[in-house]
Amino acid sequence: MGCIACIAAMRDEAASDVVTLRLRAGSSIPVEADTICPDLFIGRSEAEIAALPAFYGRRQVTLGDLFEVDGAYSDHIVMWDATDDPGGLRRVKRIGQRMSRGRIVVHGDAGMHLGAEMRGGEIVVHGSTSTWAGAHMAGGILRVDGNAGPMLGAAYPGEIRGMRGGVIFVRGSVGPRAGERMRRGMIVVGGDAGEFSGARMIAGSLFVFGTLGARAGAGMKRGTIVAVNGRAEALLPTFRYACTSQVTFMRVYLRRLWEHDCQLPITDAHVSGAYHRYTGDITTLGKGEILIYAEH
Template identity: 35%
Template sequence: MLGVGAEVRLRPREPIRVPVYAPCITPDAFAGLSEREIGSLEVQRGNRKVKLADVFHVEGDASAKADELTIRLQGDLSKVRQVGFEMATGLIVIEGDIGLLTGEHMRGGRIEVHGNAGSWLGTRMVGGTIEVLGSAGDYVASAYRGSREGMSGGSIIIHGSAGYELGNFMRGGAIEVRGSVGLFPGIHMQGGAILVRGDCEGRPGAFMRGGKIIICGHVPAILPGFNVIRISKGVKFKGEKVQGPFYTLIGDLTENGDGRLHIAKEPNKHLAYLEDLIGP
């Protein structure tokens, strides 16, 4: 049960011009605290540590259990980062744009963004759900630089578009983008599933070893490490059968990969040559 008890509301005291790192904004951290105690939690504004109440007006208390708590953030929060860090339960509702690293290491609960989200959304996510009603930046659900551990569980839904390297080193879970994506979706992918209902700028599945990528829109070209194996009438994604037909390819063979790349046939007439490469 999520967000049916107490509610805490946060509004910026003034326009936020310097990045604010606020990993304490989670139902887990707020649970059982009074309004004053919540305001005393520590965040980092630029190179200084300050109290949460120095940055936000805090209203309400969190006397409920974490799984019954809703945190509602209002305003332009595009410079507020790490909201929902290691969140395990409860509900965060963001009424506006939000900055980098939202839902980082998220383990459970739900985050709703009624606006756009910055880059690194859901990085190394383990569980829970993130839904963005706008668009998201680069590196959604990706590994840190130098790491091979991307998203391993949970679900991300983006109603708009997403940037480059969606699902970098993804190991599990599911990502749905209802708009279009940039270059390299599913790069180094090892498991899980990605559904793109719009177009892809190019190079889907580069270096992938496992998992599933479905692209319903236009793709400029297929990387040479993929072999077409059949034309599929439809492909399953989270219990839904996404209607095709799709070119189904296996790869990335340059990595001895066994991933599946499904590219919609109708928007990609330039890929008709693939039909001649399907074996008996």
């Protein structure tokens, strides 16, 4: 052991731009790895990262048992599937849970609870993700190139509020109950959204560029659900038609969304066009709104 300055100097020398985690081997056993978190990696050497705990089924193991770890002292994590098991990362749950900084890039599909309770930083998934991605998210950005499973940005059972900040972009489609009990923040879905999207929403915004599933906004108090392309399955009878008009705030939002992700199918017509406005759910507060783009 040397002095603190020497340790710091050694750490700087050992620091890498990214920490790479490559899944060692294929398996059908689920992995729980909430230790894959930039907040935990930033202050640790390669050996210390490899020693972080994880669960392989019900057995406690280390990250080093499951992944080849390369890199240290970085809050930028890159994850790769095992060479013999494409899609293996789909079994790895809780990646980036509670993260507040840094960046995680997942090359492949990610497992359940991806970015749950995250407060900052960014997660990028070059694949799809499973249930509960971004659950209780409070900040940061979560980008998914593929599809997302049910309960995206939702609240765990028994919890009052779901997502309360940050932004979730999903290029593909999402399962049922996206944004359930959402309190704040924004979810953008490039494809279709399943049933009960925005159910029991308290506030926040949910943009759907594909088809908005049936019973959207069930029980919502406030908040905005937008069917940007004008495609929505039957709304609940507890939503009432209000008007068809241009919505100024959509101009601000859609312009910013396009700057975030220029691959979103946003046209000038979406920005300047009119939207049908439905308000509800009148079984609760009734101050929520569903906006459905009105064809020209």
